[in-house]
Structure formats: structure tokens, C-alpha cells
Amino acid sequence: MSPLPAWPPALSEAQQADLAHQAATYALANGFTLLPVPPKGEHVPAIPTQVIAAPLSLLPTPFPRPAYVQAKSIQRLYNALYARVALDWEFLDGIMQYVAPVDDFQAELWNRWKAIRDEIKVTQPVQLGIFRSDYLLHEQGNAVGEKSRIKQVEFNTIAASFGALSQKASEMHRYLSEQTNYYHVNPQLHNPNSFVDNHSLEDIAAGLAEGFNAYGNSDAVVLFVVQEGERNVFDQRALEYQLLKRHRVKSVRLTFAQVAQRGQLDDDKVFWLDCPLRGEQLEVALVYYRAAYTPADYMSSAEWDTRVLLERSTAIKCPSMALQLAGAKKVQQVLAEPGVLEDMLLGNARPDVGFGAGPGSLGARDAAALRETWTGLWPLDSSEEGTKAVQLANEHPERFVLKPQREGGGNNIYRGDIPPYLAKLEEEDKSRPGEAPRREAYILMELIEPPKGVHNLLVRGGEGTPRLADVVSELGVYGVALYGGKVTPVNREAGTLLRTKGRESDEGGVAIGISSIDSPLLV
Ligand code: ADP
Numbered sequence: 349m350s351p352l353p354a355w356p357p358a359l360s361e362a363q364q365a366d367l368a369h370q371a372a373t374y375a376l377a378n379g380f381t382l383l384p385v386p387p388k389g390e391h392v393p394a395i396p397t398q399v400i401a402a403p404l405s406l407l408p409t410p411f412p413r414p415a416y417v418q419a420k421s422i423q424r425l426y427n428a429l430y431a432r433v434a435l436d437w438e439f440l441d442g443i444m445q446y447v448a449p450v451d452d453f454q455a456e457l458w459n460r461w462k463a464i465r466d467e468i469k470v471t472q473p474v475q476l477g478i479f480r481s482d483y484l485l486h487e488q489g490n491a492v493g494e495k496s497r498i499k500q501v502e503f504n505t506i507a508a509s510f511g512a513l514s515q516k517a518s519e520m521h522r523y524l525s526e527q528t529n530y531y532h533v534n535p536q537l538h539n540p541n542s543f544v545d546n547h548s549l550e551d552i553a554a555g556l557a558e559g560f561n562a563y564g565n566s567d568a569v570v571l572f573v574v575q576e577g578e579r580n581v582f583d584q585r586a587l588e589y590q591l592l593k594r595h596r597v598k599s600v601r602l603t604f605a606q607v608a609q610r611g612q613l614d615d616d617k618v619f620w621l622d623c624p625l626r627g628e629q630l631e632v633a634l635v636y637y638r639a640a641y642t643p644a645d646y647m648s649s650a651e652w653d654t655r656v657l658l659e660r661s662t663a664i665k666c667p668s669m670a671l672q673l674a675g676a677k678k679v680q681q682v683l684a685e686p687g688v689l690e691d692m693l694l695g696n697a698r699p700d701v702g703f704g705a706g707p708g709s710l711g712a713r714d715a716a717a718l719r720e721t722w723t724g725l726w727p728l729d730s731s732e733e734g735t736k737a738v739q740l741a742n743e744h745p746e747r748f749v750l751k752p753q754r755e756g757g758g759n760n761i762y763r764g765d766i767p768p769y770l771a772k773l774e775e776e777d778k779s780r781p782g783e784a785p786r787r788e789a790y791i792l793m794e795l796i797e798p799p800k801g802v803h804n805l806l807v808r809g810g811e812g813t814p815r816l817a818d819v820v821s822e823l824g825v826y827g828v829a830l831y832g833g834k835v836t837p838v839n840r841e842a843g844t845l846l847r848t849k850g851r852e853s854d855e856g857g858v859a860i861g862i863s864s865i866d867s868p869l870l871v
């Protein structure tokens with residue numbers, strides 16, 4: 349693998365301004381957009397009249413081709429692994445019994461799911477996963493990018509976003525390259541194959557259509573469950589447009605509160621939506637959650653009741669409650685324990701998902717291919733390993749990140765903040781004698797060290813002016829998995845996402861205003 353090229357190319361101020369202008373107009377014209385942050389004290393308007401360009405990079409960021417190819421090539425193994433986890437009730441229960449006493453959100457999700465299981469087993473055995481496995485490059489050589497390896501940050505099983513905007517970022521960079529020729533400073537980059545052919549929007553929409561078709565009623569709809577005041581609407585809408593245009597599948601977009609008002613189960617547990625404006629009742633074939641992953645989405649038990657109502661229905665869920673639980677960071681850590689991954693992916697006794705997992709189809713080499721992408725993960729429980737981890741975190745905090753069972757960014761504790769944070773948790777434990785220590789709600793993870801010396805021109809949403817930044821890029825690979833019951837199983841890789849942030853920031857969420865949506869320039 350060759351070192352990453354010096355980047356970005358030397359552009360005059362006038363060239364930068366021209367690129368920024370062209371990027372902004374391209375983004376606004378092509379739905380590479382977000383809703384603007386509403387003025388203080390106001391809400392996102394009911395009928396939007398303004399958009400801003402999504403946070404973007406003016407140029408793609410160099411990324412080692414072998415690492416990119418590798419990340420894509422193992423996605424189907426990851427799909428198989430997490431599909432298996434979601435079908436393995438005993439495995440999930442074995443983990444959640446330790447998480448629940450120290451994490452109210454996970455407890456509610458797990459307990460509600462168990463209650464459904466006890467009452468009705470399952471009404472819909474088919475599950476749809478739209479996943480995203482996230483990686484950072486880990487620097488191992490001396491020259492920039494010389495020996496970078498992908499290391500997994502996390503595996504998302506619910507509301508994995510930016511598939512649509514990511515395809516638009518790739519398309520924008522290709523357009524800017526062709527239109528301006530500014531990128532072609534390095535002969536290596538003349539090659540049009542340096543740009544990725546990324547179809548994440550189309551591939552994810554195709555996955556949703558496959559889930560819809562598995563239900564078996566072409567007059568039914570896909571229900572998008574979304575957050576109140578969502579600004580990332582065009583990433584979601586683009587999927588709806590694609591579903592209708594390409595697959596002739598209709599969708600309805602509602603918040604939890606609206607679903608509660610309009611939805612009901614009939615005696616056969618079919619989920620019906622009352623749509624008075626359309627003068628009809630619509631049957632829901634597939635529930636696609638772009639909400640429901642954070643405690644803030646459940647203001648009261650009413651939202652949990654709505655979640656349960658949907659879960660109990662015959663609609664296919666993307667994801668099911670079990671699949672959401674499978675995406676917990678604690679599951680990631682337990683899979684990394686000796687032998688656990690191997691047993692889950694290859695073991696005879698584990699549930700059959702109908703594709704590429706289990707004896708005969710996969711082997712030790714496949715499990716090793718996944719393990720190769722992992723970095724140090726430790727429990728913080730009372731086991732010997734857990735006690736060792738606490739000591740390690742206190743002695744060498746600069747090597748670690750502490751993660752709770754949360755999604756959506758902005759929840760982790762980094763480096764020097766870890767020891768005082770652990771001390772605070774221990775202090776809190778004193779007021780809850782006899783209960784499990786609060787630190788058990790977290791996992792400890794080794795920090796991945798991305799290559800240094802990579803720069804790019806980033807533009808924040810709504811600002812327009814580029815900022816030259818020392819950057820770190822996080823690669824996401826999407827996956828689609830349809831399995832369970834008698835369905836013809838689907839297991840596909842579904843495109844990629846590159847989010848690029850300034851090195852000074854530990855977190856990387858686009859939604860929380862830190863990252864730009866980027867695309868890789870394969871070198
Ligand atoms: P979330 O589910 O909230 O997105 P993540 O595990 O993805 O949680 O962590 C959020 C961000 O924190 C990541 O996007 C990445 O920028 C940073 N991060 C997480 N784990 C690591 C790690 N092991 N090394 C370096 N950075 C990390």
C-alpha cells in the first residue's frame with residue numbers, strides 16, 4: 349500500500365472559492381441538504397421553506413484502497429453475525445441481565461421485548477436489518493497511510509443514517525472533479541477509478557423494498573417512524589422517493605405520537621393506520637425506524653406502548669427490538685471475548701439465518717477476518733477482566749474511550765476524563781448499596797489512532813466558507829439482511845459512507861454538527 353498523497357492539492361483562494369460555490373449550488377440543487385437549525389426558541393417549521401447544504405468536504409479524502417475493499421468484503425459476514433445474535437434469545441438475555449440493572453433504557457427495551465415473547469412468541473418471524481459497520485483507520489507504519497488497517501468503531505443496527513446523502517456526496521465529488529479539473533494535481537488521482545461508485549441510497553431503498561415485498565401485500569405501505577423536529581429529512585425522503593419511483597412502494601412518515609393516534613392492531617395483529625386525509629386505512633407491511641434509538645425518543649411510557657404495539661404486529665420491523673438489542677455496545681464487547689464470535693458465527697447450536705453462517709458455509713478464516721478488524725474491548729464488571737480494565741483505565745487513560753449503551757453520538761468519555769468519571773460513578777454507588785456498580789453500564793475500548801497529516805477543506809452546513817482542517821475520516825459500510833421464518837434470505841453489502849471531522853474533535857457525528865459528509869478517493 350502506498351502512503352497517502354499530500355492532500356489537499358494546492359488551490360488558489362479563487363479556486364477554493366469557486367469550488368465552494370459549485371459545491372454549495374450542487375448540494376442545494378440535488379437534495380444534498382438538511383433543514384436549517386431553527387432560530388432560538390422556535391421549532392422546525394411544519395412546512396419548510398428553507399434548506400442548507402449538508403456539512404460537506406470540498407474534495408474527497410484519500411483512503412487506502414485495500415482497506416476500503418476489505419471493509420466492503422466482510423460486510424456480509426457482519427450481517428450474518430448480527431442476524432444470528434438477534435435470533436439467539438438466550439445469548440441476548442445472558443448479556444442483558446447484567447446491563448438492565450444499570451441501564452434503564454436497555455432495561456425497558458429488554459423487558460418489553462421479553463413480555464411480548466412470553467405473551468405471543470412472535471407474530472412476524474421475518475426481520476429486516478439495515479446495518480452500518482463503522483471503522484477508523486489505525487496507523488501502524490511510519491509514513492502516512494503506509495500500514496493503515498481498518499478497526500471497527502461500532503456496529504449500528506437501528507436508524508443507520510446518511511445512506512442517501514452519502515451517495516450524493518460521492519456524486520458531487522465526481523461532478524466537481526469533472527467540472528473543474530482542480531483535483532488532478534497528482535497523476536495517481538487522474539484515474540477515474542479513484543472515485544468510488546457508491547450506490548448506498550439505491551441499495552438501502554432496494555433493501556427496504558425487499559422487506560416490503562416479503563410481507564406479501566402490494567397495497568400496504570412502509571411506515572417511517574421519525575423524530576419530532578428532525579433536520580436530516582432529505583436523507584430519509586430520498587429513500588421514500590426511491591421506494592416509490594423505482595419500486596412502486598408507498599410510504600408514510602409519522603412520529604411515535606402520530607402513530608399512537610392513528611394506529612391500531614386488528615384481531616389478526618395486522619397494523620392499520622388511519623389516514624383521514626386520504627380517506628383510507630392503510631396496512632403497514634414494514635416499520636422502518638429512524639427514531640426510537642435514544643431515551644429522548646421515549647418521553648413517557650406512551651412511546652414505549654406504541655413501540656410494543658408495532659412490535660406485536662404482523663408488520664416486518666427494521667429493526668426488531670431484538671435486533672436493536674443486538675447492536676448494543678455491550679454485545680460488541682462480549683463478542684470480542686475469546687471464542688464467543690467463533691461460536692456465534694460458526695456454532696452448530698446457534699440459530700440458522702439461512703445465509704452464510706453456521707457449519708459448512710463459513711469457517712475459521714471468516715471469523716478471523718472479523719476479529720482482525722477489532723481493537724481492545726473490556727467489560728467494566730466485577731470479573732477479573734473487569735477489575736483489570738478499571739485499573740488499566742485509571743493508569744493509562746490516554747489509551748481509552750469509555751462508552752455507555754447509547755446511540756446517536758456525544759455520549760462517550762475520552763482519555764483523561766475517564767478516571768474522574770469512574771470515581772464519580774463509584775461515589776454514586778455508595779447510595780445504592782447491594783446493587784451492581786454503575787460502571788457495568790459501560791464498556792472500555794482502546795482508542796484507534798488514525799493516520800496523521802491528512803487535510804481537507806470542510807464546509808459547515810449553512811456557512812459556505814471552507815476551512816482547512818487536519819482530518820480524521822470514519823468509514824461506514826451499509827448492509828442489508830432479510831431473514832427469519834420462511835423468507836428467501838437476503839444478505840448484501842449496500843454501499844459506504846465517509847464522515848470526515850477535524851482531528852481536534854473526539855466525536856464524529858454529522859447530526860451533532862461535527863462531521864462533514866465526504867467520499868473516499870482510493871489510493
Ligand atoms: P455512537 O453510537 O454514539 O455513534 P460510537 O461508538 O460510534 O457511538 O462513538 C462515537 C464517536 O466516537 C465515533 O464516531 C468516533 O469518532 C469516536 N470513537 C468511538 N470509539 C472510538 C475508538 N475506539 N477510537 C477512536 N475514536 C472512537
Ligand code: MG
Nearest residue numbers: 502504755756
Ligand atoms: Mg451507533
Ligand code: MG
Nearest residue numbers: 482501502757
Ligand atoms: Mg457511531
